[in-house]
Amino acid sequence: MGLGRRAEKRKPHRLSRPKNEDGQGGKPVPFVNKLQITDIGRQCSRCKTFKLWGEYTKNKHGTRGYQSWCRTCFREHAGHTKKKEYIITEDGRECSECGKFQAWSEFHKRRDLSTGHTSSCKTCRRKRTKRDTENGSIRNRELQRKYGIGLDEYLRMAGEQGDACAICGKTEKGIARGKIRYWSVDHDHETGRVRGLLCQKCNMILGAAGDDVEILERAIAYLKEYGK
Numbered sequence: 530m531g532l533g534r535r536a537e538k539r540k541p542h543r544l545s546r547p548k549n550e551d552g553q554g555g556k557p558v559p560f561v562n563k564l565q566i567t568d569i570g571r572q573c574s575r576c577k578t579f580k581l582w583g584e585y586t587k588n589k590h591g592t593r594g595y596q597s598w599c600r601t602c603f604r605e606h607a608g609h610t611k612k613k614e615y616i617i618t619e620d621g622r623e624c625s626e627c628g629k630f631q632a633w634s635e636f637h638k639r640r641d642l643s644t645g646h647t648s649s650c651k652t653c654r655r656k657r658t659k660r661d662t663e664n665g666s667i668r669n670r671e672l673q674r675k676y677g678i679g680l681d682e683y684l685r686m687a688g689e690q691g692d693a694c695a696i697c698g699k700t701e702k703g704i705a706r707g708k709i710r711y712w713s714v715d716h717d718h719e720t721g722r723v724r725g726l727l728c729q730k731c732n733m734i735l736g737a738a739g740d741d742v743e744i745l746e747r748a749i750a751y752l753k754e755y756g757k
Contacts, residue, residue: 564677566592566721573599574677575606590675592721597677606670617644626653668711676714676723686726687712695725696734703729 564572570581574597585595586603596603615623621632625648636646637654647654661667669680693700694712702710712726715735727735738744 564597564721571595571597571721573597573602574673575599575602588675592677592716592718596674597721598674615648622646622648624648624650624653626650626657672714676716677721678714678723683712683714683726686723690726694728694731696727696731699728701728 564574564577565579566572570579570584571592572579573585576599578599580599582593582595584599584601585597586600587594588596591597598606613625615625616630617623621630622636622644623630624636627650629650631650633646635650635652636648637651638645639647642648649657658667665680668683672678672680672683691700695715702712710729713729713732714723715725715727715732716723717740734745738748
């Protein structure tokens, strides 16, 4: 009896590959952002209303240099539309969360606010941040604001990639401030289309090259000529 074939080393699955009619795997299918984005404006990723760019706050990391949430949605989310009145004096104020009157030293400073301080006390903010971090709501809001996708979509993409970088295939996300990093969401800065999830190094490579294929091809040729 002949020797069996050696088991091939399986590579991590990066993106979903739908099968063709012949049963063979097709090309990777990246996630497509279905929000309308044009030269004059875009759909808000929260209220889904198409608005001009003037209705969005600038963000150098966002699509075309703007946030994906409109100004109205930001104000509503921040609670600026609430009409409840709180006791505010020279010595302190009522916390907007626990309702307790506390000295100004118990509130974080915010120069952009009328009182010069946050409306909720430090203790309440720590509790809320811890709670929102554990249940994923902070990450969910961040993904929606920057890329127009939610945490569920992010986790689905990570699962389809085998929880590995779509370029290098490594599964190590790295550590930041003692916590495991999230995968970087790679997207087209012109159209806002999400392409895949990358490790920080691979995402920085694409960013440094400006997504220019010719520059990356010359870098490969350079390494082949002078590399080991």
